[in-house]
Amino acid sequence: MWQEYSIGLLLVFIAAVVAFFALVVEKDDLHRLLLLDLVEVPSLGIIALLGTDLAEALILPGLVVGIAELLALSQIYVTKEGLREKAVRGLNIEVIQADAPLIISVLLICYGIVLSGFTGGGVAGLGVVFYFMARGHREHFELLEMASGISWAIWIFAFFVFMFIPEYWLLALFMAAIGILMKVIVKMSLVGTMWGDGNG
Amino acid sequence: MDSLGGTPYYILEFGDELVYFSPYTVSLFLLALVFTLFAVIAKPERQVDIAFGGDAYYAKETSLQELKFRRFMAIACGFASMGAMVTGDVFNFTLFISLVGICNVGIVAAVKNRHVQNAAYQYGIVALAATVPLFGAAATIAATTGTLSMVELWSNATPAVPPVVKALLVLGVMGEGMAPFYAAKAEMFRAPGAPYVIMCSLSSLLIFLRVIEVVLVI
16 A cells, blocks of 8 residues: 555656646746646645545645635736736537537536535536536526525534534534535536626 | 643644644734734825925825725734644644635735736745645645644654655745745835735744744654
8 A cells, every 4th residue: 555655646746846847947927827727736636645534625625725826816817917807608609509508507417416415516516617608697696605605504504513413413414415515516606607707 | 741832731622623722822823813903903004105306295095995805815814824823733734824825915916016916926826836745745744644633743652754744844834935025026015015914924924933833843
């Protein structure tokens, strides 16, 4: 096991060195931003190499921090370069303008709900993102934010149940699973609708 | 159980995560708290430009929206530093450190000035790149010792943390704590960022002080 871990670690470090080298050589600001995304991957790789439940619990905050910094940096890039917002009206592709996005999204959402938990949230969120991106909707932010807040509260409440009344762990498990499912769906769909909108 | 920062007064445990209050961490925590309160009550400074060739000057106003954003970032940075000071979990420590990094990017970037934005962007790149050694070090500590709790790490019951990993941790903290360098580069200390920019310097100082303790005890 240790040998495999060492080989994995070596590979990740080589990847990190390559990515950092590219970052040093690249001079264009936008390309640097894209390369940074690549640099993030080895750091998640090192955590994933742990290969335990703990790794799963640690990847999530690591990923969130990385995405938050990336979003902040892209915002700074947009302000710094004085880029204007462009109206986005969905993708201009014939298949997407028909009913295909609706069917694919519904399938993804159903499958996500069956999976439940974080993975399910990711799958269902992908479905919603795809729908919004294909159709270019931009409304109901308050509703989405409210759903996000309520699911977060459910999630936290479930953790309190785990801590203080562990007898009801099954209930807490379901609540946490539903909470995180909703939370991830909503967060991902917000990402899908956020483009081009300043205050998303 | 003696640690470098004195015997802990109190160790607060949430399952396997813990927070501990030793004389050292408490003093750093109080420092962060006091400066956060300063950020809450402080009013932004007005930059004054003297007009050449005349007996006139302009005072630049900070808009309410910008003030709110900068104050929020400074307070968030204060909270993140407070968390980094007292946490007893290596991974939480690295998370708080990267949170300090993000907030510092926000503080530096809040000023609408091209030079400042450029400096903030460059700092953001460094801070984001620094999460690699930072999280890498935390994950490797968990892999080599099997725990992330600092209390267990200093109890000698676990294998020693390799010096390379400690070096990675310090490297990561250095990258996240680079903010004052970039703020100085953008000349923010003179007026555009005051007084919130002080939070950059303070949080960097605090995380450097804390990482020394962490590296020496684990």
